[in-house]
Amino acid sequence: MNVDSPNIKSLLSQSLTQMFLTDRLIRFIDEEGISKLLQSMRRFTIEEAIEAFRQKLGYKLQDRVRLRMAKAIIDLLHECEYLEKNNEFYLWIEGKSIETKLSTDEFKVAKDTFKGQVDFFEKCIIYADKFLNGNPPLYSFDSNSTEIWEEFLGNTEFRFARSVLINLLFSGRDDNANVLALCYGPGFDILQMQEQYNIKVTALDFKDIFQSQASHRIVNPKSVKWIKSELWKGFGTPLPFNGGTFDIVFFTCADPYIPEDSRDYVYRDIFRVLKSKGILGILTRSYPDVERKFVKDPFVRRGTLCHDFSESVCEGWYGFYHAHNSLNLFKAIGYRIDTVMLNASIWRLDKP
Ligand SMILES: C[S@@+](CC[C@H](N)C(=O)[O-])C[C@H]1O[C@@H](n2cnc3c(N)ncnc32)[C@H](O)[C@@H]1O
Structure with missing residues (x-):
């Protein structure tokens, strides 16, 4: 489509x-x-x-x-x-x-x-x-659920949002940017970036369950540097890269899985692995704010509350964060807030 x-x-x-x-x-x-x-x-x-x-x-x-x-x-x-x-x-x-x-x-x-x-x-x-009523989560990030995640994450709306984010991060940049696809999941992120731009991708997730699914999906799997998940224990632990490695970190639909007390660590560590003038792109939702400053659209406000409620039955869900908290966190770390758009679902943060 x-x-x-x-x-x-x-x-x-x-x-x-x-x-x-x-x-x-x-x-x-x-x-x-x-x-x-x-x-x-x-x-x-x-x-x-x-x-x-x-x-x-x-x-x-x-x-x-x-x-x-x-x-x-x-x-x-x-x-x-x-x-x-x-x-x-x-x-x-x-x-x-x-x-x-x-x-x-x-x-x-x-x-x-x-x-x-x-x-x-x-x-x-x-x-x-x-x-x-106390039953365990319905879905986890394990090999039993990869098909479910694929069905969900490949949806038209997310595909559209990813393409907006890709344009926001990549347009005007030279070819061959060094990009980290962080939490690549079933591979839609890498596929869409490769469809739109000529880039070098390093792919990292906290489990390897998605790797074969993602490799089959994307245009050029051999060009991707797949990092073994044994090198990264997930949010709250250091990314397995030297400081100043990447031009762009692409991070979609995973922020609500970051535990609240690890959030500062996660975004500081992303800042560390970015080069100076590097960019972090985030796709998520923000919890509807009382002031309607960030999440303005009434349909999106309702839909976001429903999304937050529904995905709560998945293991590790922490929920959508408030945009003003995110903004304060990102500023405190040292990011320059370049763009916050579409009801604070798309963020471009620059490392000065
Ligand atoms: C909803 S999926 C999004 C995948 C992909 N970015 C996309 O948009 O299609 C959430 C991603 O977060 C990763 N994830 C979940 N919990 C995590 C954790 N505790 N540490 C690191 N990654 C985690 C999953 O492996 C998965 O790739």
Whole structure:
């Protein structure tokens, strides 16, 4: 599928996937009895809602990720204007009943066009009830799940976003830039970079499970320097490269897997391996900010909350970070913030 076709752009701009995801999670909230429960509580704080989820729905909300899911539900209901917020208190808006927004036709188009993405989220949401009741994660980064990740990460929307990021990082640069594909996964990052530019790629992930999948996908696997994962134990441990090695570090859809207390380390270490005048490109989402300064689009705000909730059933998910925290972190490390765009999902950071 051509990501540049007017069709794709127009479908993306209609935010169909975001709407699909929102409808799907709202349905889950209804079917689980969450909406009924919240309607029955006169006014409540987030802590009271969590306690009610534990007592009335039996959810095992002890750990960080499951607590975060509960918070995402409340934030979504607030964002969709089912809940009013007054200081720390929430109140179900009088007479407001659960409704979905997509027409049957739109629903079908979303399912057909954004299949990989829509199917992935659907499976995650179906499992969410079990997960909230204490069952283990649905998917991990292991050999049993590589097909699932491939189906999900190859989706049209991410492909479009990667191509925007690639143009932002590479245009105007000389050929043969030395690029680190960090957390390359099923290989879409390398494929798209090779399709668009003539570059030298070094590929690193914390497990080797994706290497053969990625090699089969890309244009020229022999030109890629594959680093054995035994040399890197993942986020929070040093990248196996000397300082000043790369012109560009390409890092997509992996920031929400960085543990919060390792984030400073990870971005400092990327800074270290970049050459002076090197660039870090990040593709992620940012958690909707109250001020609407970073995540402005209402559909994206809702879709991001749903995405955060859904992918929580995957092992190691930490969630989308707040853009202002990211910005402060990047500045403190010494990056120059060149570009933050598309609802703070695409970042270009330069090393002076
Ligand atoms: C959702 S995939 C994204 C893959 C690829 N960048 C893409 O956009 O198609 C997340 C990536 O983060 C990596 N990852 C997950 N947890 C990690 C950890 N603790 N340390 C290092 N990498 C991790 C996975 O191996 C995987 O490549």
